[in-house]
Amino acid sequence: MNKLKTFFSLSELKIAFCISFSFSLFIYLFHFEFEFYLLNTILGLYAFYLLILSNRKTLLFAGFFIGIFWFYWIGFSFIYYDLAWVVPLNALGFALIYALIFWIVSWPRHPILRGGMLFLLSFFEPFDYNWLQPELLFVHSYIGIEKWQYLLVLISLSLFVFIKDKKRFFALALLLPALSFNAHEKQELPFNIKLVQTDLKQDLKWNRFYTPQIIKDNFKAIHTAMENNATLVILPESAFPLFLNKQEGLIQELKHQSHRISIVTGSLLSENGHNFNATYFFQDGQMNIAKKMILVPFGEYIPLPSFLAKPINKAIFGGAVDYLSASKPTYFEIKGTQFKNAICYEATCHELFEDKPALMIATSNNAWFMPSIEPSIQRLLMQFYATKNNTIILHSANAAGGGIIYP
Secondary structure (H helix, E strand, O other): OHHHHHHOOHHHHHHHHHHHHHHHHHHHHHHOOOOOHHHHHHHHHHHHHHHHHOOHHHHHHHHHHHHHHHHOOHHHHHHHHOOOOHHHHHHHHHHHHHHHHHHHHOOOOOHHHHHHHHHHHOOOOHHHOOOOOHHHHHOOOOEOOOHHHHHHHHHHHHHHHHOOOHHHHHHHHHHHHHEOOOOOOOOOOOOOEEEOOEOOOHHHHOOHHHHHHHHHHHHHHHHHHHHOOOOEEEOOOOOEEEEHHHOHHHHHHHHHHOOOOEEEEEEEEEEOOEEEEEEEEEEOOEEEEEEOOOOOEOOOEOOOOHHHHHHHHHHHHOOOOOOOOOOOOOEEEEOOEEEEEEEHHHHHOHHHHOOOOOEEEEEEEHHHHOOOOHHHHHHHHHHHHHHHHOOEEEEEEEOOOOEEEOO
8 A cells, every 4th residue: 555655646546537527528518418618627627726726646647547537439339349348448548548648748847738639639639539639628608719818827826836936927918819709600501401310239230130220321311302302311320231333223322312302312332342431422323432531549440550450450340451441532522512531430530621621521330339429429529520620511311420511
């Protein structure tokens, strides 16, 4: 016990938990449909203040708790590979990774340098995974989410910690330019669009016994959209749980229906012995396919050298090869309007927003991670990028998280 006390104290653990709680509560409030802009603003500022103020061991434990609060759910997908025992180990792994990351962030003891490390954290994507964006804390707050606003917050709080007399309160004046109260005017969609939201459990989705009923339900959703005079209907990622390009009968039926309504749907693509996660677009009897460009690390590919990736694929995914990715993103032109295509993880990546698309179609299958906060973090990230780039995102999802996301 005495040895443990030399490594950490109860007060350090309390502060670490306080940091992680303040750093994460906005996700859970949003998940349970509560939006308190003032509370999110105060807690976000308080979290960064404590991150700048606290000692290195405290930040180590704070990172551990943040890793759990944000990413405990990532291992849920292993349940569907009969590897449920991996779930707690995966959560522990993410906790340790972010403990290390925040420990590195804590290396400078000087408040200004610590603030600089927190700013650099916003550019860091471990294993190509980018879901811990520090600015995300302010998506539903009175602080802006641009990099310069985040930098002002860190400068202000760093100076507040560094200056020891009453003059420190003048540093808080730097928060004023970072404030944001302006709401974007809700933009009109170019035509009537129907987003199909399904609730198909993951253990049923890829069971061939249920495939005929899934296909029947998909066409029912398309016909319902027609009856509601929709110009475009969007179905979720892998709405057709098969290699659609190998199903000529289905393709012909979708082409036939596309004379009455434009159809976007997710499915798989098999091409030259390679597999792709894809979006299929049917309009006026024609078919176009968009391949996914940004794959999910450790989900659709292993971001490790091949000598490490191969045994992981063999042990976990039965030797299945990684999906391949497209070399560039795809636009669909629907009734004279361009929509950028994004499949699930892509809609939370800055690369897809570099040209600031006005409209984006995003499809997801969130059943892999249900029940969890994953759809909420995903939607917050989509809101983050939609606001930064003035993009309307039309998100069709299975399980949860779908809807129209305005800037």
